[in-house]
Amino acid sequence: MNLLLKNARVLDPANRMDQVADILVEQGRIAAIGQQLAAGEQTKVLDLTGKTVMPGLVDLAARLREPGYEYRGTLESELNAAMAGGVTSLVLPPDTDPVLDEPGLVEMLKHRTRQFDHVSLFPLGAMTVGLKGEVITEMGELSEAGCIAFSQADRPVVDTNVLLRAMQYARSFGFSLWLRAMDPWLSTGVAASGAYAGRLGLPSTPEQAETVALQTLLELQRSVGVHLHICRLSTAAGVELVRAAKARGLPVTCDVSINNLHLTDLDIGYFDTRMRFDPPLRSQRDRLALRQGLLDGTIDAICSDHTPVDDDGKNLPFSEAEPGATGLELLLSMTVKWAQDDGIDLLTALSCVTANPAGVLHTSGLQGPKLGSLEIGAWADLAVVDLDAYWQISRDTLLSQSWHTPFEGMEVPARVCATIVRGKVVWERAG
Numbered sequence: 001m002n003l004l005l006k007n008a009r010v011l012d013p014a015n016r017m018d019q020v021a022d023i024l025v026e027q028g029r030i031a032a033i034g035q036q037l038a039a040g041e042q043t044k045v046l047d048l049t050g051k052t053v054m055p056g057l058v059d060l061a062a063r064l065r066e067p068g069y070e071y072r073g074t075l076e077s078e079l080n081a082a083m084a085g086g087v088t089s090l091v092l093p094p095d096t097d098p099v100l101d102e103p104g105l106v107e108m109l110k111h112r113t114r115q116f117d118h119v120s121l122f123p124l125g126a127m128t129v130g131l132k133g134e135v136i137t138e139m140g141e142l143s144e145a146g147c148i149a150f151s152q153a154d155r156p157v158v159d160t161n162v163l164l165r166a167m168q169y170a171r172s173f174g175f176s177l178w179l180r181a182m183d184p185w186l187s188t189g190v191a192a193s194g195a196y197a198g199r200l201g202l203p204s205t206p207e208q209a210e211t212v213a214l215q216t217l218l219e220l221q222r223s224v225g226v227h228l229h230i231c232r233l234s235t236a237a238g239v240e241l242v243r244a245a246k247a248r249g250l251p252v253t254c255d256v257s258i259n260n261l262h263l264t265d266l267d268i269g270y271f272d273t274r275m276r277f278d279p280p281l282r283s284q285r286d287r288l289a290l291r292q293g294l295l296d297g298t299i300d301a302i303c304s305d306h307t308p309v310d311d312d313g314k315n316l317p318f319s320e321a322e323p324g325a326t327g328l329e330l331l332l333s334m335t336v337k338w339a340q341d342d343g344i345d346l347l348t349a350l351s352c353v354t355a356n357p358a359g360v361l362h363t364s365g366l367q368g369p370k371l372g373s374l375e376i377g378a379w380a381d382l383a384v385v386d387l388d389a390y391w392q393i394s395r396d397t398l399l400s401q402s403w404h405t406p407f408e409g410m411e412v413p414a415r416v417c418a419t420i421v422r423g424k425v426v427w428e429r430a431g
Contacts, residue, residue, distance in 0.1 A: 002026045003380070003423055004039045008048035009387075012055065012374035013351035014358075023053060025380040028423035033374060048384060051417060054350060055372045056088025056381035057331055058357040060255050061231060062306040063324075065401075067109065068097025073308035073401040078328065079116045081400040083427035085329040086383030086416040087304075088119055089358070089371050091178075094126040095153035101126035101137050103145035110146050118419075118426040120371075120381070122361065124151040124178055127166050133157040136166050139175055149176040149229070149364045154278055156184040156213070164220050171226040176364035178229040181214035181238065182279070190319050192265045192282040200271065203319060205280055207235040214238055218245050221252065229360060230254035232305060234279035236289030243298040253360045254298075256290050257305035258327055258334040263287070263406055273314045273321035274406045277305075291342060294352055301357035302338075304331040308402030326400040330393065332385065333412035340413060382420040389415035 003025040010021045010033060022037040023030060039045050065073035082090060094100035106123055113121050125147030129135040139150055150170060157163045170177050186209035191197040193204040214230065218241065221228045230242060233254045245252050259277050264284050268275045275281055293299040307324030314321055331353055339349035358372030369378045392411050395403040419427040
């Protein structure tokens with residue numbers, strides 16, 4: 001069935017469009033955008049007066065916890081959370097159990113996800129066997145099985161010779177590497193180095209844990225030429241290094257999580273384990289640099305870093321608590337809140353969760369119609385949003401199996417009313 005979305009405010013950051021218009025969807029793709037479009041036969045008409053239609057969100061880091069960690073989250077629960085957040089495309093890191101280091105495991109995961117064919121899933125293959133940083137995987141076979149790029153998730157590669165050979169392998173076949181910048185010897189703390197961690201007596205991680213590793217990655221990349229995506233940048237010094245690398249023309253992209261975009265180490269308060277993350281929350285100076293990096297294009301995208309953690313993982317002393325938080329349902333609201341807090345143009349802010357991360361995927365080799373855009377002929381992956389609605393983040397308002405989030409209790413803007421994937425309404429908010 002075709003769709004005609006009437007009288008909506010249409011926001012398309014990729015094309016700088018902000019106007020009240022109709023959208024005609026035929027055979028799952030956007031057929032026309034304009035005024036007073038007519039509905040043909042077998043076309044369902046939805047009057048969206050007062051609502052906003054925008055491209056579905058593209059999330060570059062979301063752990064769905066299946067396979068291996070179903071007690072923290074399942075494909076069903078977390079994909080429901082994605083749809084409730086207006087996320088229509090998401091990237092899966094390879095640190096499942098078992099690790100995504102063999103084609104059969106990737107094919108099994110994709111077969112499982114077809115039972116919930118409502119969100120486009122893009123798995124990252126493991127760069128090394130078992131994510132141990134010792135033996136490079138068969139990237140070509142993993143790519144044929146459906147992996148869009150290759151990653152170590154949050155596991156470092158100690159042997160730089162292995163890292164160099166992985167870059168050469170990836171460059172030879174046109175693959176991208178998605179890596180965290182983390183020095184294994186310096187990344188041993190649970191909070192950012194500074195006066196606050198010192199007062200709390202917490203083991204700390206200096207900014208050099210990111211910058212030393214990032215300089216190594218960029219220097220090796222300079223000699224090889226592989227496309228490199230830096231996952232979850234967290235420091236002002238790291239932003240400067242990426243800015244300089246882009247100025248030199250290196251093929252590098254990067255993202256930041258909603259947690260580091262909004263919070264600082266002071267939010268840890270009295271050992272609040274909801275604030276336990278990897279990378280850790282850093283200083284106000286770092287947060288301001290991350291926000292500026294998004295505005296000037298140094299940082300390409302905002303991700304949710306969705307990592308469901310159960311009660312047993314959070315109800316521990318801060319140093320022992322598991323890092324992570326739910327985020328899929330918060331990505332849109334926290335992006336709009338950033339725009340409101342800093343007086344940023346809404347289209348500019350929304351591009352960081354739509355067109356820009358989609359561009360990272362296409363740069364990484366994703367084929368097919370452009371994601372994160374309302375271009376004619378693109379898949380009709382859409383989020384219907386009430387931008388004027390405020391809602392409170394709580395255990396009762398989240399669909400994720402995990403309710404642990406540092407933003408619990410906060411009232412935030414922008415409520416997703418419905419999510420459309422390839423022209424089909426896959427989720428609607430009750431009431």
